[in-house]
Amino acid sequence: MADDVVIKVEGLWKRYGLPLVPAVKGFANRLLGKPSGDGGPWALRDVSFEVKRGETLGIIGRNGAGKSTLLKILAGVTPPTRGKVEVRGRVFPMIELNAGIHMELTGRENVRLLGAIMGLTRKEIEAKMPEIEEFCELGEWFDKPVRMYSDGMLARLGFGVAMNIDAEILLIDEVLAVGDYGFRRKCIERFRKLQTEGITILFVSHNLYQIRRLCETSLVLHQGEILFKGSPFDSFIFYEKLTVLEQHDRIIDLFPTIRSGSGKLRITKVELENSSKQVVKTVYSGEQVTFSIHFVTFEPLTDPLFTILINNLDNIPITALISRDISHNLTSGVSGIIKCSISNFDLAPGTYTVDIKVGEEDRIDFIQNALYFQVLPNHWSTFVSDNVGFVVLRAKWEMERIVPKRKEIHEESHRYDEKIIEKISTFQKEKNEPYSNRAVPFKRGNIKKILTFLSNCKYIIDIGCGVGHTMKFLEEKGFEVIGITINEDEINNKVCRSPVYLSDIHVFETDQTFDAAIMWDVIEHLVAPIIALKQVNKLLKVGGKLVVYVPSQHWQECDYHIIVPTESQMRWLLNLSGFVILETENEKDGGKIYYAIKAENSHMQIKQKNEIPEKQQSEG
Amino acid sequence: MTKGRYINLGNKKAGFDRFFNLLWALVIREIKGQYRRSFLGPAWALLQPLFYMVIFTFVRGVLKISSEGIPYVLFTYSALVPWTFFSNAVARCGPSVLQNAGVVKKMALPRVVFPTAAVVTSLFDLLMSGIILIGMMFWFHIRVGWSLIWLPVLVLLMALLALGVGMVIAAFGTYKRDIVFATPFLMQFWLLATPIMYPLGSVPERWQKLYMLNPMVGLIEGFRGALIKGAVPDFNLIFFSLLGIAVVWTIAWPLFRIMSQYFADVL
Numbered sequence: 001m002a003d004d005v006v007i008k009v010e011g012l013w014k015r016y017g018l019p020l021v022p023a024v025k026g027f028a029n030r031l032l033g034k035p036s037g038d039g040g041p042w043a044l045r046d047v048s049f050e051v052k053r054g055e056t057l058g059i060i061g062r063n064g065a066g067k068s069t070l071l072k073i074l075a076g077v078t079p080p081t082r083g084k085v086e087v088r089g090r091v092f093p094m095i096e097l098n099a100g101i102h103m104e105l106t107g108r109e110n111v112r113l114l115g116a117i118m119g120l121t122r123k124e125i126e127a128k129m130p131e132i133e134e135f136c137e138l139g140e141w142f143d144k145p146v147r148m149y150s151d152g153m154l155a156r157l158g159f160g161v162a163m164n165i166d167a168e169i170l171l172i173d174e175v176l177a178v179g180d181y182g183f184r185r186k187c188i189e190r191f192r193k194l195q196t197e198g199i200t201i202l203f204v205s206h207n208l209y210q211i212r213r214l215c216e217t218s219l220v221l222h223q224g225e226i227l228f229k230g231s232p233f234d235s236f237i238f239y240e241k242l243t244v245l246e247q248h249d250r251i252i253d254l255f256p257t258i259r260s261g262s263g264k265l266r267i268t269k270v271e272l273e274n275s276s277k278q279v280v281k282t283v284y285s286g287e288q289v290t291f292s293i294h295f296v297t298f299e300p301l302t303d304p305l306f307t308i309l310i311n312n313l314d315n316i317p318i319t320a321l322i323s324r325d326i327s328h329n330l331t332s333g334v335s336g337i338i339k340c341s342i343s344n345f346d347l348a349p350g351t352y353t354v355d356i357k358v359g360e361e362d363r364i365d366f367i368q369n370a371l372y373f374q375v376l377p378n379h380w381s382t383f384v385s386d387n388v389g390f391v392v393l394r395a396k397w398e399m400e401r402i403v404p405k406r407k408e409i410h411e412e413s414h415r416y417d418e419k420i421i422e423k424i425s426t427f428q429k430e431k432n433e434p435y436s437n438r439a440v441p442f443k444r445g446n447i448k449k450i451l452t453f454l455s456n457c458k459y460i461i462d463i464g465c466g467v468g469h470t471m472k473f474l475e476e477k478g479f480e481v482i483g484i485t486i487n488e489d490e491i492n493n494k495v496c497r498s499p500v501y502l503s504d505i506h507v508f509e510t511d512q513t514f515d516a517a518i519m520w521d522v523i524e525h526l527v528a529p530i531i532a533l534k535q536v537n538k539l540l541k542v543g544g545k546l547v548v549y550v551p552s553q554h555w556q557e558c559d560y561h562i563i564v565p566t567e568s569q570m571r572w573l574l575n576l577s578g579f580v581i582l583e584t585e586n587e588k589d590g591g592k593i594y595y596a597i598k599a600e601n602s603h604m605q606i607k608q609k610n611e612i613p614e615k616q617q618s619e620g
Numbered sequence: 621m622t623k624g625r626y627i628n629l630g631n632k633k634a635g636f637d638r639f640f641n642l643l644w645a646l647v648i649r650e651i652k653g654q655y656r657r658s659f660l661g662p663a664w665a666l667l668q669p670l671f672y673m674v675i676f677t678f679v680r681g682v683l684k685i686s687s688e689g690i691p692y693v694l695f696t697y698s699a700l701v702p703w704t705f706f707s708n709a710v711a712r713c714g715p716s717v718l719q720n721a722g723v724v725k726k727m728a729l730p731r732v733v734f735p736t737a738a739v740v741t742s743l744f745d746l747l748m749s750g751i752i753l754i755g756m757m758f759w760f761h762i763r764v765g766w767s768l769i770w771l772p773v774l775v776l777l778m779a780l781l782a783l784g785v786g787m788v789i790a791a792f793g794t795y796k797r798d799i800v801f802a803t804p805f806l807m808q809f810w811l812l813a814t815p816i817m818y819p820l821g822s823v824p825e826r827w828q829k830l831y832m833l834n835p836m837v838g839l840i841e842g843f844r845g846a847l848i849k850g851a852v853p854d855f856n857l858i859f860f861s862l863l864g865i866a867v868v869w870t871i872a873w874p875l876f877r878i879m880s881q882y883f884a885d886v887l
Contacts, residue, residue: 012624016885018795073626076728078884080624087628093726100723102649104656109649116645117723119638145656 005088006169006200007051007074012083014044014069014224019081043069045224047083054198058211058218058232060239066224067204071171074202089168089200092118103147107138107157110146114161128164136160137183156183163190169200188213212236240349240376241282255313255353255372261365264301265358268335269294270370272354284378285392289345291321293356295365296335303327304364306338309355310347318347318390346392349377449585450547451477453595457515461539463505463532464522468496484508505532508539516545523550523573524564533577537598544598546579552590570594628728639730646720646737651744665745666752668708669700676700676817685818690848694756699816701753702843705746706778706836707807712738713786714793714800717880721887731880735786739779746775757847765850774843774853777861781835784868787876794883814840832857835864 044066051057061067072078073085075093100117101110111132115125133142136156146154191214195201205211211218211232218235220228220242228238273290274280283289291308306323321340330336354371358364454460458480462471465483467490474481475498483500485491491500501508506528517536526532536546550570565573567584570592574581579596586592655661676696679685687695713735717724720734757764793800814836815823823831831837838861842853 014624018879018882018885072725072884075726076626076628077725079626079881082624084624085626087626091628091728100649100720100726102653104653105649109652113645113649116641117727117729119642119727121637121641122644 004053005050006053007049007088007202008084008086009050009074010048010084012044012047012070012073012085013042013081014066014073014078015042015081016069016078042081042224044073047221047224047226049219049226049229051200051202053200054195055217056195056201056203056215058215058235059202059204059221060211060218060235061204061221062243064223065221067221068173069224070221071173071202071204074169075171087169090119090166091169091171092162092165092167093171094162094173101146101154101158104145106145107136107142107149108133110157111161114158115165118161118165120165132160132164135163135186152183159183159187163187167199169202170194171202171204173204237376240374255369257370258368259366261358261363263365264299265295265297265304265330265364267293267295267356267358267365267367267370270354270356270367272371272373281372282374282376283345284376285349286344286346286378286394288341288343290339290341291354291371293338293340294335295338295358297330297332300332301330301364304330304358305360306340307355307357308340309357311353311355312390313351313353315353316390318352344394345375346394347375348390348392349375351375450593453545453547454479454516457545459512459514460516460518461514462518462520463536464519464525465500466490468494468498468500470518470520471498471500472496505535508535510539512539513541514539514544515541516547518547520547520549521551523548523570524562529565529573530577533573533579537578540598542598542600546574546594546596546598548574548594548596549587550592550594552592567592639733642729642733643737643740646733647740647744650737650741654741662745662748665748669697669704669749670752672700672704673697679817686822688819688821691760694760694762694848695819695844696817697756698753698844698847699814699840701746701749702775702778702840703811703814703816703836704749705742705775706782706839707811708745709739709742709779709782710785710789711803711807712742713783714789714803716786717790717794717883718797718800718887725884725887731883732787732876735783735790735876738786739783742782743775743779753847762848763850764847767846767850767852770846770853771843774839774846777858777865778836778839781839781861781865781868784865784872787872788868791872791876791879795879795886810834810836816840832860833864835861835868837861 047066047070049057059067059070069078071093073080074087075091076087077093100113102113105113108129111129112122112125115128116122120128136142136159138153138156141149141153146157149157188210191201195214201214203211203214215232217229218232219226219230220235220239222242227242228235230238269292271279271292271294272281272283273292274283275288277290293306293308308321310318310320312318321342323338323340326338351372351374353369354373356365356367356370358366454474460474460479460481462468462474462481462483465471465485466487468483471481471483472495475496481496481498483494483496483498484503484505485500486502486504488502491502494500505522505526517540519536523529523532540546548570550565552564571581574594574596578599580599581594581596583595584592585595655664658664660667673693673696677693680687680692680696685692716734716738717731723729724731724734789799789803813831813834820837820841838854838857838859841857845851845853
């Protein structure tokens with residue numbers, strides 16, 4: 001046995017039950033002169049394969065194909081009847097996870113029991129207990145009797161122990177179907193980790209998607225024999241084709257061909273061709289296919305309409321293909337073929353039946369279940385959705401910007417600036433300042449000039465809107481305005497109709513883009529003006545306008561974070577965040593208004609980078 | 621046709637260590653699980669021999685059975701306690717593999733651990749019912765001596781016998797349930813064929829030889845003697861018991877070993 005081979009199976013045959021019984025039966029039969037026969041069904045016939053260390057092998061097969069038997073033999077649970085099985089390493093079979101669980105014991109006690117069953121010493125179990133407890137995510141239920149558990153919780157318990165055993169070879173039988181989605185994902189992550197650690201895994205599943213996600217190679221077991229070994233995808237295709245052959249008779253029984261119609265025209269044959277012009281019963285999803293309908297006429301017909309109706313096995317019509325594009329007058333006694341090609345046959349993988357109809361109201365010929373065929377996935381993505389639905393649409397996915405929900409923004413902003421907000425509120429309360437006095441910017445500014453600047457704008461965002469005096473003013477002028485503030489108090493006392501959101505400009509994101517933004521008396525309060533301005537830049541469309549008012553010095557002395565930027569700092573900030581300053585205007589109170597637009601090229605700032613700002617001088 | 625071979629080159633850790641870990645876990649599970657949802661709890665272990673004792677006392681009133689000068693209640697109870705242990709152990713062995721079908725089908729374990737756990741679990745019941753026995757001995761002012769050291773030896777021999785018989789029952793019972801269903805009847809019969817409600821001396825002379833073939837005779841008689849009379853067990857009788865145990869094990873062990881390989885196939 002080569003060093004890296006951990007499982008070696010040679011000519012393995014398996015028949016269930018005591019070997020003595022078939023021997024006795026055979027002997028008795030021979031005495032009675034009956035043919036001795038094979039002596040019972042073989043669960044496995046001449047199975048041979050090898051698995052290397054660190055490999056993950058998937059085993060595909062229908063019920064009764066011998067998958068579980070194979071795992072049981074590898075686990076040493078049942079002996080092989082003939083052949084040789086060599087296993088190197090500590091095998092851990094995850095066949096029935098909850099075997100041995102006692103309903104009256106608590107989760108913790110059951111973990112001890114399962115651990116002992118799985119071959120751990122008590123010390124090892126106790127050492128692993130915290131890890132297991134955490135993995136199970138059962139919380140206080142961990143110390144409650146297992147009989148109170150739901151199925152999902154029970155599965156977690158078994159899985160928690162199983163996943164934390166240091167086995168060298170894992171045998172997994174359909175166990176990933178347990179638990180909720182999150183837990184399943186956790187298990188799959190754990191598998192991945194085990195794979196990287198060089199654990200050998202044998203994985204049996206009906207869920208081919210899981211096989212694909214976890215395995216590198218897989219084999220198809222059918223009636224106890226290995227029929228195919230290869231990549232999971234090839235195995236899957238092989239398996240599907242195999243099932244088609246098996247299903248053939250069953251489908252014909254279930255969907256007998258039924259015929260009706262006037263008989264002016266008779267369909268003689270219906271065929272399905274794949275892209276390489278072969279008559280087939282299986283096609284790949286998305287392939288080019290052609291239906292050919294062979295017919296004979298018995299009477300002249302004007303423009304007979306041919307309809308191909310495709311149904312799934314639940315007899316739900318998937319689509320109807322109608323020959324409206326062509327018109328042909330047919331004379332009596334001719335035979336012909338009409339073809340219908342579909343360039344992208346994007347049906348979901350599955351089995352379908354075809355009804356053919358000739359004529360409309362006057363039913364000339366109608367064959368139900370004239371043909372059945374199988375659609376195979378052309379790519380893994382085609383059955384990622386676990387075969388939900390009828391068609392495979394050619395979709396392209398892209399991740400756009402992720403916008404937090406308003407609640408999240410709320411939490412985020414609190415996290416960000418909780419202390420500052422508190423300080424502002426206390427300060428304002430102490431000063432006993434009425435709301436009406438706050439944030440009334442346009443009293444001071446040159447209203448006409450601002451309105452001209454904003455003239456062809458519609459959507460405006462007011463950052464740090466206070467109770468919304470500016471917004472009220474703007475909405476009266478016919479603008480669509482929203483505001484954001486970090487002070488919930490202000491929202492409760494807002495004076496405008498337009499919406500005000502509780503958020504911090506540092507983290508604020510939305511799907512909407514704005515024509516203009518106003519930051520009045522705000523920039524000096526910001527923790528990181530450059531981040532905020534970049535965020536504002538993102539909110540604006542290209543060419544969007546920005547009005548920033550910066551006071552000469554803050555009009556109130558308080559101890560919270562205020563840095564009034566100088567003019568050169570402001571220029572630098574605006575340029576760096578992708579704005580071009582159009583104009584500045586000095587205010588009567590010594591403050592300054594900056595009129596800027598969003599640069600077309602967001603790398604605008606690079607050009608300006610040699611303009612180094614003065615050292616920050618005004619600290620609060 | 622060559623027989624199939626399964627070789628695991630990695631299982632070096634398997635062995636006694638693993639066996640005892642597993643045994644311990646199974647016993648704990650049984651004991652905890654058995655009583656956790658019952659009202660009387662471990663008291664159930666006392667009730668069974670007490671129940672027999674009451675019946676036997678009534679029967680004795682009719683049949684006038686000798687008790688060799690010992691209070692009859694104590695006479696019969698001191699034999700019922702080890703007997704109950706033995707019969708429970710055997711009865712538990714039978715379905716022990718069936719009850720653990722899930723585990724048997726799942727893991728490659730030494731299967732003998734299941735009947736062994738059944739016997740060890742019964743040992744716990746023995747300790748519980750021993751409490752009443754001690755109480756009775758105080759009540760009747762029975763003196764005890766060095767002969768008590770024989771008790772563990774005798775219990776161990778009974779456990780071995782129970783395990784041997786239990787393995788046979790479990791081996792067959794796992795395939796066909798009949799023998800498991802029949803066990804209670806067999807145990808009733810065995811109870812009557814053992815000196816429990818009557819002394820050994822009351823068995824007619826001509827039956828004595830045949831009677832001795834019952835390996836429980838020496839063990840029960842020895843237990844009662846060592847406990848109440850302060851007597852060393854009759855080695856003659858013990859020899860027959862040992863012989864019986866040896867015979868049972870020479871049949872049971874290979875039988876169980878061969879048949880247990882295929883347990884997973886039929887469960």
